[in-house]
Amino acid sequence: MLKVEGVNKSYRQTDWFRKARNQVLRDIGFEWRQGETLGIIGESGSGKSTLGRLLLGIEEPDSGIITFGGKPISDRSTRRGAISAVFQDYTSSINPFFTVRQAILEPLRLAGTASRPFDIGKLLRQVGLDESYLTRYPHELSGGEAQRVCIARAVSAEPQCILLDEAISSLDGSVQMQVLELLKQLRTSYGMGYIFITHDIQAAAYLCDRVMIICGGEMVELVETEELKHVQSPYAKELLSKVIS
Numbered sequence: 001m002l003k004v005e006g007v008n009k010s011y012r013q014t015d016w017f018r019k020a021r022n023q024v025l026r027d028i029g030f031e032w033r034q035g036e037t038l039g040i041i042g043e044s045g046s047g048k049s050t051l052g053r054l055l056l057g058i059e060e061p062d063s064g065i066i067t068f069g070g071k072p073i074s075d076r077s078t079r080r081g082a083i084s085a086v087f088q089d090y091t092s093s094i095n096p097f098f099t100v101r102q103a104i105l106e107p108l109r110l111a112g113t114a115s116r117p118f119d120i121g122k123l124l125r126q127v128g129l130d131e132s133y134l135t136r137y138p139h140e141l142s143g144g145e146a147q148r149v150c151i152a153r154a155v156s157a158e159p160q161c162i163l164l165d166e167a168i169s170s171l172d173g174s175v176q177m178q179v180l181e182l183l184k185q186l187r188t189s190y191g192m193g194y195i196f197i198t199h200d201i202q203a204a205a206y207l208c209d210r211v212m213i214i215c216g217g218e219m220v221e222l223v224e225t226e227e228l229k230h231v232q233s234p235y236a237k238e239l240l241s242k243v244i245s
């Protein structure tokens with residue numbers, strides 16, 4: 001469904017004496033299958049968020065191809081209704097001048113489907129909030145509530161895939177667990193899938209069907225979650241030993 005082939009990405013380095021480039025992703029290739037939850041895990045700086053931005057079409061690879069349903073993800077018409085995102089920084093993800101109602105309806109307005117019947121109260125209840133939140137502004141929400149609003153907004157246009165980039169990392173432990181549960185429930189209700197970018201292997205193992213491990217911009221492993229303990233690459237073994245021991 002979402003297909004990534006031979007993707008490379010580099011950025012210009014700030015170097016006064018020569019034109020150097022920092023190679024951030026090397027020859028990445030994989031396929032996200034419709035309805036699945038695919039985890040992308042790796043240590044800080046391994047290139048996870050960069051890959052996320054490429055999958056969302058926010059940035060373009062230097063080389064390689066990314067398609068969704070056979071069409072280039074770089075085309076806005078391909079992305080519309082196909083993929084949405086939830087980021088770590090929920091405080092800046094919502095327009096501070098928007099009420100919760102406006103924030104949740106924004107994707108529908110952008111997709112040109114704002115006139116279709118839409119039960120915003122039901123969606124709000126599904127993410128564990130009630131209709132009294134509709135008139136609140138972002139500064140009137142707790143971190144957990146704001147991230148629930150971001151999730152509701154990502155779900156509202158019913159995309160086939162939601163990319164979550166460290167979406168639970170800034171939340172307290174118990175709230176993280178609630179949001180993971182919520183994501184599982186929404187997946188059942190709406191039949192969509194996720195791409196779950198995280199450095200938290202345990203959260204990935206809890207939520208994901210398959211897990212991809214990246215190190216230094218290279219994909220070192222892509223396995224079914226139940227096969228995680230049988231990973232082959234030394235890096236993946238070391239990464240897992242830190243959690244399992």
Ligand SMILES: Nc1ncnc2c1ncn2[C@@H]1O[C@H](COP(=O)(O)OP(=O)(O)OP(=O)(O)O)[C@@H](O)[C@H]1O
Pocket residue numbers: 011012022024042043044045046047048049050051199
């Ligand atoms: N826009 C950019 N310009 C220059 N370098 C960048 C840019 N974005 C990312 N990088 C560099 O690319 C590398 C990978 O960054 P990236 O944010 O993708 O890693 P990550 O695995 O998501 O890390 P973290 O878990 O800390 O967010 C880092 O060395 C980073 O400094």
